Amino acid sequence: MRRLVLAALALALVPAAPAARKIPTIHLLPESLIPNLPPTMTPALGESGYAFPVFGPSAFADTFGGARSDVSGGWHHGDDIFAPLGAPVVAVAHGLVFAVGWDRVGGHKLWLRDDRGNEFYYAHLSVYSPVAVNGAIVHAGDVLGFVGNTGDASGTPYRLHFEVHPIGLIDRGYDGAVDPTTYLRSWRKLKYLRFDAGTDWTPTVLAANAPKVGAVLVRTSLDPALAR
16 A cells, blocks of 8 residues: 555656647738838938929928828828929939839829939929930939829829939839938028020920910029029
């Protein structure tokens, strides 16, 4: 009997085998459902002398990152600069114009790449100027077109949708846009547009609500002495 009791005690003192650890299941979202969040940095662009992209009276607020269901990532990639129909839209820097054309969201749009490789997107134009052609080299202050409300801005107040894509984020594609607000607030607003002598041309009307012929002249270049 004593042996049986000792055996029972020995069994009772043997530590129980540890319970198997339960490894949590990790559910990965399909790549198509992973949100592309707006970048939070505003890196230096490496150039000086940037010009504000709209000439004349205008207003804008920081709407970068706001919800937008009809664009890549689902968020607003720039700021809207509100101005009268036909206000000149200018190149913010010396650089190359490319991707001039139409799409259903941006309407009449174009891109500008500066000498450092930073890219700037302009949308909702009503009319292009003669320099707004693919491959054109422009200077800061050259007029690219006119403010309008083409694309998905149709029926809303006239504006320029403007984006900044620094070269360091170009590999992110369209979602490499950063908040343009701090740049826009620091860029100089032009006080003067010099019109080339002898320029005489008729804007190509690209939308029913485009400025009337002669509303503005646009083959221009910046006079540095008068833009400070």
